[in-house]
Amino acid sequence: MNSIRNQFPILKTRVRSLPRRGGAKSLVYFDNAATTQKPEIVLRAMDKFYRSKNAPVHRGVYTLAEAATAAYENVRDQVRDFIHAAHREEIIFTAGATASINAVVAGYVETSLHRGDHILLTDMEHHAMIVPWQAAAERKGLEVDFVPLTSDGRVDIGVFKKALAKYRPKFVGITHVSNVLGTVNPVREMIAAAHKIGAIVLIDAAQSAAHLPIDVQKLSCDFLVFSGHKLYGPTGVGVLYGRKELLERLPPFIFGGHMIEEVTREKTTYAPLPAKFEGGTQPVAEVVGLGAAISFVQGVGFNAIQKHECELSAHMLKGLKVISGLTLLGPATTQGRIPVFSFTISGIHSHDVATLLDREGIAVRAGHHCAQILHSNLSPDASVRMSLGVYNTVGEIDRTIAALHKIQEKFYA
Structure with missing residues (x-):
């Protein structure tokens, strides 16, 4: 120790x-559920990047820019392996778990949800899951329903399945681990039950990523999010995982440089995954720090x-x-x-x-x-x-x- x-x-x-x-x-x-402290490997990785590789990614052909881009993209592969995703294009870097959830909500509301559709959450959710859906519900006329907890603060899978049958939700949001109680939800079984009625499932893994191994393919989740700063990494960076076919259908949530394929006076076409969702200047040093944090966790x-x-x-x-x-x-x-x-x-x-x-x-x-x-x-x-x-x-x-x-x-x- x-x-x-x-x-x-x-x-x-x-x-x-x-x-x-x-x-x-x-x-x-x-207070690790709020944010974790940072090991030397993270501090050194970010310091080294700023001292020797600091440059914009995906833009320059000069040596320094190519080194920065390689460092950035190497972490994408690292995250893919960390959560056992099938494709590197399924890993999107964001500002954090909250930003990732908001991106999914905005995209799904725009493309796939209609007035009267139901969203199912649990009473255990963090405000980062609840508030975006409630705001979207007000705009779009959606219904947000909640699964109650047992007296000791757990999700009863039977009660969850009854809620699925009652509300027939189009989308289900579930926290993997409660940030208040520490309880681990039976997310694999919950995802399978939700998929049986055709619902899309988003897993909030902000509290679990530093404590439990995650395999998105075994879980069969549609989306999963986590933040770097709760994983012994830096603030300002997080991950949105989404199944490739779902991400391809979602619209971008940040518009600007890098995420475009072509811009004309008439219209803009968007770059393929993952660039479509990574508009603007990316937090490259923070992504490098996230990679170092994952290396630390895997080392332990x-x-x-x-x-x-x-x-x-x-x-x-x-x-x-x-x-x-x-x-x-x-x-x-x-x-x-x-x-x-x-x-x-x-x-x-x-x-x-x-x-x-x-x-x-x-x-x-x-x-x-x-x-x-x-x-x-x-x-x-x-x-x-x-x-x-x-x-x-x-x-x-x-x-x-x-x-x-x-x-x-x-x-x-």
């Missing part, structure tokens, strides 16, 4: 919160990642269980989850808990975590979320549990 932690310079940071009482604390970073290996994170989950659940007044949102088991834990403590506002943890050098998130519908199911307006990654340790969990006991004693005294 030390060999992994040593690759992340920020983990050596000491933090001093306000008000400044006592000495600086070593950082415990438990998903077997090792899952083994370590299962141990972290077991230790965290054991520690949270003994804190009086604490209510865990979602399942209290290591099965079918990643190490994301949200909770409330009776009589203490979640933002107060997060603020007091910060004074101990522990970074967590408090709020609704861009999932208000999920929170409305589970009652609280806000919760504390602790989300762990590959570099977190059992010792950090022990320190956090001790801090929570200290907070509890302070308020309950």
